[in-house]
Amino acid sequence: MSAPLRLGIAGLGTVGIGVLRIIRQHASLLAERTGRDILITAVSAREKSKDRGLPLDRYDWEEDPVALATRDDVDVFVELIGGDEGPAKDAVEAALAAGKDVVTANKALLAIHGQALAKAAEGAGRALRYEAAVAGGIPVIKALSEGLAGNEITRVMGVMNGSCNYILTRMESAGLSYEEVFAEADGLGYLEADPQLDVGGIDAAHKLAILSSLAFGTVVDFSGITLEGIDRVSIEDIHAAADMGYKIKLLGVAQKTGRGLEQRMQPCLVPDSSPLGQLDGGTNMVVLEGDAVGQIVLRGPGAGEGPTASAVMADVCDIARGLRGPVFGKPAATLASVPRAHADLPAPYYLRMTLEDKPGALAKIASVLGDAGISIDRMRQYGHADTTAPVLIVTHKTTPDALTRALAAMEATRVLSGPAVALRIEAV
Amino acid sequence: MSAPLRLGIAGLGTVGIGVLRIIRQHASLLAERTGRDILITAVSAREKSKDRGLPLDRYDWEEDPVALATRDDVDVFVELIGGDEGPAKDAVEAALAAGKDVVTANKALLAIHGQALAKAAEGAGRALRYEAAVAGGIPVIKALSEGLAGNEITRVMGVMNGSCNYILTRMESAGLSYEEVFAEADGLGYLEADPQLDVGGIDAAHKLAILSSLAFGTVVDFSGITLEGIDRVSIEDIHAAADMGYKIKLLGVAQKTGRGLEQRMQPCLVPDSSPLGQLDGGTNMVVLEGDAVGQIVLRGPGAGEGPTASAVMADVCDIARGLRGPVFGKPAATLASVPRAHADLPAPYYLRMTLEDKPGALAKIASVLGDAGISIDRMRQYGHADTTAPVLIVTHKTTPDALTRALAAMEATRVLSGPAVALRIEAV
Numbered sequence: 001m002s003a004p005l006r007l008g009i010a011g012l013g014t015v016g017i018g019v020l021r022i023i024r025q026h027a028s029l030l031a032e033r034t035g036r037d038i039l040i041t042a043v044s045a046r047e048k049s050k051d052r053g054l055p056l057d058r059y060d061w062e063e064d065p066v067a068l069a070t071r072d073d074v075d076v077f078v079e080l081i082g083g084d085e086g087p088a089k090d091a092v093e094a095a096l097a098a099g100k101d102v103v104t105a106n107k108a109l110l111a112i113h114g115q116a117l118a119k120a121a122e123g124a125g126r127a128l129r130y131e132a133a134v135a136g137g138i139p140v141i142k143a144l145s146e147g148l149a150g151n152e153i154t155r156v157m158g159v160m161n162g163s164c165n166y167i168l169t170r171m172e173s174a175g176l177s178y179e180e181v182f183a184e185a186d187g188l189g190y191l192e193a194d195p196q197l198d199v200g201g202i203d204a205a206h207k208l209a210i211l212s213s214l215a216f217g218t219v220v221d222f223s224g225i226t227l228e229g230i231d232r233v234s235i236e237d238i239h240a241a242a243d244m245g246y247k248i249k250l251l252g253v254a255q256k257t258g259r260g261l262e263q264r265m266q267p268c269l270v271p272d273s274s275p276l277g278q279l280d281g282g283t284n285m286v287v288l289e290g291d292a293v294g295q296i297v298l299r300g301p302g303a304g305e306g307p308t309a310s311a312v313m314a315d316v317c318d319i320a321r322g323l324r325g326p327v328f329g330k331p332a333a334t335l336a337s338v339p340r341a342h343a344d345l346p347a348p349y350y351l352r353m354t355l356e357d358k359p360g361a362l363a364k365i366a367s368v369l370g371d372a373g374i375s376i377d378r379m380r381q382y383g384h385a386d387t388t389a390p391v392l393i394v395t396h397k398t399t400p401d402a403l404t405r406a407l408a409a410m411e412a413t414r415v416l417s418g419p420a421v422a423l424r425i426e427a428v
Numbered sequence: 429m430s431a432p433l434r435l436g437i438a439g440l441g442t443v444g445i446g447v448l449r450i451i452r453q454h455a456s457l458l459a460e461r462t463g464r465d466i467l468i469t470a471v472s473a474r475e476k477s478k479d480r481g482l483p484l485d486r487y488d489w490e491e492d493p494v495a496l497a498t499r500d501d502v503d504v505f506v507e508l509i510g511g512d513e514g515p516a517k518d519a520v521e522a523a524l525a526a527g528k529d530v531v532t533a534n535k536a537l538l539a540i541h542g543q544a545l546a547k548a549a550e551g552a553g554r555a556l557r558y559e560a561a562v563a564g565g566i567p568v569i570k571a572l573s574e575g576l577a578g579n580e581i582t583r584v585m586g587v588m589n590g591s592c593n594y595i596l597t598r599m600e601s602a603g604l605s606y607e608e609v610f611a612e613a614d615g616l617g618y619l620e621a622d623p624q625l626d627v628g629g630i631d632a633a634h635k636l637a638i639l640s641s642l643a644f645g646t647v648v649d650f651s652g653i654t655l656e657g658i659d660r661v662s663i664e665d666i667h668a669a670a671d672m673g674y675k676i677k678l679l680g681v682a683q684k685t686g687r688g689l690e691q692r693m694q695p696c697l698v699p700d701s702s703p704l705g706q707l708d709g710g711t712n713m714v715v716l717e718g719d720a721v722g723q724i725v726l727r728g729p730g731a732g733e734g735p736t737a738s739a740v741m742a743d744v745c746d747i748a749r750g751l752r753g754p755v756f757g758k759p760a761a762t763l764a765s766v767p768r769a770h771a772d773l774p775a776p777y778y779l780r781m782t783l784e785d786k787p788g789a790l791a792k793i794a795s796v797l798g799d800a801g802i803s804i805d806r807m808r809q810y811g812h813a814d815t816t817a818p819v820l821i822v823t824h825k826t827t828p829d830a831l832t833r834a835l836a837a838m839e840a841t842r843v844l845s846g847p848a849v850a851l852r853i854e855a856v
Binding site: 018021022025026030032033034035137138139142145147148149150151217273275278290291292293294295297298299304306307309310311312313314316318321323325329330331334 | 565574703742762
């Protein structure tokens with residue numbers, strides 16, 4: 001058996017404690033599987049005295065994560081602090097500079113500083129691994145970078161924020177408004193301290209940026225993501241979409257187009273019979289498409305102590321087995337900087353609007369769409385009691401540009417009693 | 429860049445040609461991802477002159493796969509011949525003995541001879557990898573052995589024979605009998621030359637045996653699988669199950685029980701709203717459950733040129749990156765030989781029977797079940813035109829033993845107009 005692998009763990013929140021638990025409970029299993037004992041040398045967290053439900057006295061305590069990351073008796077620095085600046089970044093940089101392997105669950109850090117950190121890791125000949133940063137317990141980093149290594153990846157999609165999916169599915173099942181379910185989720189502790197990280201789509205977009213880089217061999221480009229949160233999704237749209245056979249999901253999509261790399265994180269409609277459409281509650285799903293393999297769908301818990309710790313341990317075991325290699329699937333220096341393509345691929349769209357109930361209103365809308373070159377796949381006008389008429393339209397494929405022009409022209413007809421809602425329908 | 433990795437490929441059927449295509453089309457992508465050129469030195473197949481749609485003159489030709497496997501200019505022997513004896517086995521053994529790494533798509537070979545081959549590979553310090561042997565393009569071997577390495581695996585389930593799932597879903601959608609759809613599938617070339625490999629569940633059981641070994645650290649034990657094919661699944665049962673909210677799937681299940689390792693491949697009912705229940709057509713699905721991660725579901729194409737070649741290439745890329753390690757997740761010498769537990773865990777069951785239409789018939793059946801300690805969850809008696817009455821029962825959890833006794837006692841009541849059908853309902 002090889003020498004033990006010695007970990008230093010910074011951050012003892014839910015995930016850190018989960019990692020401690022796995023290493024305590026499965027010491028012999030881990031040793032059998034990796035051929036090495038996996039030990040924890042030292043830990044670090046903000047409050048030493050806090051009761052975490054586990055005795056910590058067998059580990060050395062470091063107040064400073066940088067000191068922990070550079071200890072001589074640490075081989076692998078496990079960063080579970082979080083945040084894209086401050087102690088997490090300082091400690092990861094220090095660990096790599098000191099020749100340590102690094103495992104992190106920090107999606108923000110990688111989405112913002114991934115390229116620089118990858119160069120640092122590869123320059124030092126060390127691993128920087130981050131299975132836990134994307135989609136919790138689902139081994140999607142491994143599936144994409146290793147399991148599909150023989151493919152040119154054509155598209156990556158995912159529902160990667162469990163809180164948003166919980167809110168959207170709860171709105172539908174309980175018939176509640178966004179505001180009501182948001183308050184409920186916040187009260188249950190399902191949301192980040194800054195809820196915009198969840199409902200604004202930022203957390204999910206961090207994950208998408210990482211997957212994009214791996215999938216397409218491009219420099220991580222978080223700021224290139226077209227980003228829209230779920231706060232404008234109304235219960236009316238959820239019901240109307242369901243009526244047309246769709247679900248609304250906060251869906252991340254990355255794909256190469258003729259013009260560059262398109263990355264979007266936005267509420268989209270997907271068919272309710274598709275795996276993505278059937279994804280309820282806090283579960284995550286990632287869809288990987290490659291030229292040889294076709295479509296692979298991965299589903300599992302996207303957060304929580306056990307699942308995230310499971311992903312951290314997958315990385316630790318890989319390092320114990322000697323697996324290193326480039327951080328984003330190919331050497332960081334060769335990652336391409338590609339232009340940003342802003343959602344210019346044609347797609348069908350869902351439109352919901354309320355028309356003034358007067359003769360010719362619907363004809364005006366239909367002719368505006370026709371003038372913009374947009375043809376209608378399905379249309380429904382609902383019975384109504386007041387003086388406005390709810391109308392749903394599913395278009396055939398059209399470009400976002402044509403749609404924007406059509407929406408402006410609709411507005412100008414003065415037959416709308418309020419702004420029209422337009423949501424992309426993603427082919428899944 | 430390291431030295432090129434040189435492959436010798438034996439077997440140029442669908443999968444072999446798929447591998448050739450990937451290596452031709454993605455040479456530079458593969459080199460970037462692995463840090464090495466991946467080359468094919470020589471190939472071997474039964475008929476040299478057959479037109480395979482690709483020119484083969486750039487590769488050396490070997491008539492004998494053993495000669496191919498042991499060539500000095502081959503680093504990795506890729507076995508795509510198939511079959512658990514004969515040239516495939518001879519060539520894999522010869523390759524390992526000659527110090528070559530081996531990649532195979534041969535589930536039968538591993539299910540029958542996995543233990544001996546793993547010892548040979550580990551003794552020689554070489555890799556024996558087989559991602560393509562289980563569930564086609566789904567990277568399930570990697571997910572289980574690496575992605576969930578921090579977990580004690582608690583259960584593995586899967587729909588792993590696309591032909592069987594095609595037959596079952598086609599029966600339901602078209603309302604056709606098993607015999608009719610079997611003939612259709614056979615005519616379309618969906619079935620193996622020996623269709624019992626598919627419909628008898630043997631092919632899927634080979635895959636389950638491999639997953640079990642990986643999941644539970646046990647010696648591969650194909651003959652320990654309780655095996656039942658789909659030929660006794662009737663269209664009546666498919667309709668009746670649907671009526672109760674279930675689908676019938678040929679489902680493989682492996683789990684540790686108090687008595688040992690239980691491995692079953694048999695038609696089971698699963699809820700129609702579950703991911704397994706929603707799996708239509710030839711697609712495969714594997715469900716992995718671990719103590720930390722909870723449940724992970726993997727879905728994708730289980731066969732075909734591109735998907736299977738994608739899995740072969742994942743193994744080739746891992747070897748190019750230097751990843752070796754034990755064949756079944758821990759050293760073959762330490763794999764446990766555990767007793768076979770024969771489906772003794774309690775489960776709910778689906779029962780379908782036809783009763784003679786005379787007073788007290790249903791009461792007799794109910795009292796037989798009560799006497800066996802089996803309680804009824806749901807019961808339906810259908811309207812009928814003739815002198816027999818169709819009855820469906822979903823029981824609460826009971827043991828297979830109690831069920832067998834109850835079925836015998838039902839038979840003895842002489843109120844059944846034919847044998848009762850009993851199918852296990854798997855909790856998913």
